Amino acid sequence: MGLITHSAWAADASFDFFVTNITDNVYSIVSPSLGLPTPENRGWNSNSHFVVTGQGVLLFDTGSSESIGNAIKIAIKSVTDQPVRWVINSHSHADHWLGNAAFTDTNAEIIASDRALATMKDHGPGALAFYSRVTKGAIGKTQLVYPTLLLTEAQQHNFGGVDVEFILANDGHSPGDILMWLPQQKIIFGGDVLSSDWMPIITGHGNVANLIDTLYAIAKLNPTIVLTGHGKASTVKSILRDADLLASVWKQVKVDYKKGKSPNETVLNIGATHGQKYRPLYKDFDAEIERHIKLMYTLQH
DSSP: OOOEEEEEEEEOSSOEEEEEEEETTEEEEOOSOOSSOOTTTTTOOSOEEEEEETTEEEEEOOOSSHHHHHHHHHHHHTTOSSOEEEEEOOSSOGGGTGGGGGGGGGTOEEEEEHHHHHHHHHHHHHHHHHHHHHTTTTTOOOOOOOOSEEESSOEEEEETTEEEEEEEOTTSSSTTOEEEEETTTTEEEOGGGSOSSSOOOOOTTSOHHHHHHHHHHHHHTOOSEEEOSSSSOBOHHHHHHHHHHHHHHHHHHHHHHHTTOOHHHHHHHHHHHHHHHHGGGOSSHHHHHHHHHHHHHHTTO
């Protein structure tokens, strides 16, 4: 993929954010932490990406607190003096949008789907309280700042001379997921719909069948670079890997559920039939496959 490590480090009192130059005008800030927020990671457990355009910066996801958002701003300034003019919230999970509060002083337009906004308003206060509690206050003070421009369907936009297409995932990961596609550069920004070195992220309020369909649809775009919500940059191979795994396991769960088999029986079966192929492809196959299968069972009801 020809990734170039940018030489600049950006720091505030709490964070050192390393900026990776993906290609030309596209950059990533990849969190080294995966999983739940903790006092040690200060709640920083997701990636942000940004595009430098001719008229300002387009930022994809803002992190899980105002302090993280401020660190992202400093990181961006290590690359360009242009302000953040547009913010995309890929979905409603707290680690991807609570940092919006850091960008109120830039008059940035904050973009998300209408379904994501509804979920943010329902769960935002509780998520903020949860993050503060489990990090023992390390996230600092954060104001809930909601998106201001809502998408209800797939759309095309031009940001400072950069053509962008927004793709809806039909609630594949969570209500109102959106992906961002740069057709000229063939780069896809996936939020938590797309994964790289970790297992695909399915949730109880997502739609697994729609997630599978979305993955196959995105793979047909044949992206050169895949930027994810967690983990390093990847290629279209990871999208097809995830789609094939989920499709196979989802099919087996549906069959076993109808036959009255228990989730544990399916876990043993899938481990035997899929482990050799998929275990080397993920850092967390054994830890996650059982959770995937048991969650899929609950979604059969």
